[in-house]
Amino acid sequence: MKKLYVTRKYRKRNQQRAQKSLKRKLQFKEYRRLKNQSEQGLSKPDLTHKRNFEDRYKDYIKIHAPSKLSFIDNASEVVTFISKLKKHYDRESKVFVVLSDVTTISYDAIVVLLSVMVRFKAKRIPFNGDFPTDKDARRILDESKFLKYLYQQFKESDRYELGQKSSIHTYAWKDVDSELGSQLIRQASKTVWGEERRCQGVQRTLIELMLNTNNHAVDSKKGEKHWWISVSHNKKDNKVGFAFIDFGVGVFTSLNNKRSDSKFYGALEKLKEKVKYGNNAELLRLILDGTLHKTATRKPYHGKGLPGINMVLERNQISNLNIITNNVHANVDADDFKIIQNSFSGTFVYWEVNQNNLSCNGINRD
Template structure:
């Protein structure tokens, strides 16, 4: 049986309708009360955190995302209540985009409302968030959402070696006012795309999208990046490595750690290249996650932060924190500003 969602459907989701029989008690309710009553009957309402950010409020934001993932697995229709958001950044916007695509890909209805604060309402609109809600979603390999040189999000299932060039051109024009070569940016993008496959469950590589959101702040001449991989995360992927060869050495090394159950220590060692040395017996040569940290140390990128499983790390400030809950995947954010390395354009 089809049902009706009463009230303004701000997500523009097409919903089949019917007119329910009136009840005596309904005539004593105001129009606004009836709208809320019927909305809540049809969708399960989930409130976003007031501080909606994986960077500044990881625990509550991860809990919110995990609630959505649980409803997705149960194929339940969801109404996201954003009315009371007091702060929201692009980490939240990117995660919402990815969640909406997942729901729509399985034809599960997903709806919600705007934040009361105009600043965050505008941020959602500018991101192309509502445009994607009107887009037919299938199992396409690649999606592009938003406006280039403003807020632009790409989703793909494979390594796209050609992506770095257009992103570098757009970034350098925003930050430096002209085309400049940003070697570190291209290297970081490639390493993250490769890591998406490396951190996938065995025999399931290429099944899930990675998400790249590029946010241009022309007034302050900086560009911020968010890379989101809904795989199983760094530490869970290490557990799935085969019990042989170099991976056997890795697992023995992890078992020898004093705080072996504290993944924050493990992430620090991983980024610093210590684990690579243990597994291979050779110095780190610039690939993988340690290469991203090295790009930061060379001043190719700034403000590097990573969230994976139960760890939040502000890599730029050498802070690694164990969380009370787990994020199913890996989140990486960084920015490029006028103080970062750049070279004359030579292409």
């Protein structure tokens, strides 16, 4: 035996190595024991989900989506869900969206998910999620190409275009873009009527919403916020749905924050003197019928903004108009205006076009 192997220094070092090796083995054994304990009794799908998502993203903040992920049919819970995402976006926290329990998902909610995801990724904040186990919900998510974009990286940009080769088309812009509106209408009219038609009511709705995004922004943020438009084509029913969203301050917050040089400065106080209303749901009704505008300006109403969109609905150029802003959800088509439990910081508008709606078909009906 070489003298080196019997020296005191060598024996001490060898003993230290053996102790470290034993410690690692014991730690791994304990890890395996706890892992087997945590996986005991799990079905194969649950086990796969745990290993692929829960274990892999254990340092992420888990945000659970409501089982009914629909802005129109479940506004309060979806607003709470968005608020949680926004809070962690502001904190720049890693977020994992849990979609596994979602049983119903609508296209109007997908544009919200897409917009939130792009904002996280553009800011380089880690963002991920799992998939609904419900087959129908998973199919709709697949069709939207959301899962495809989940694994892409985005840069801060003035424009985004997502999903052009799917039944759902999503765009984000910072400016008014009338050409985009014309493009979306051409595509929509083919789905609804089988041919290209002019739909000035839809065009007007789009332009007013694009303008409102900038008008309702805080002065220091004008031109910085994206508006998002997602268009879903249902060729089977000859129907097209439009979902528009901006993450500004919302209609009522904007009205309360008007500067003294704005024509709407103090408009709510003037309105209260003239018309007694109880809450924001009733106020939104007064905004849509033009009462607020007439009270603030003392001039005839010319059909701009949200009242202009309401006129488009009354002319049967669009249908199923829904508006969610701050703490109000209005199904304008059904004349149902109600307060929701949680407040949405922004404005969401959804409408549809179907074969029963009027189109110009080359004739200006407006």
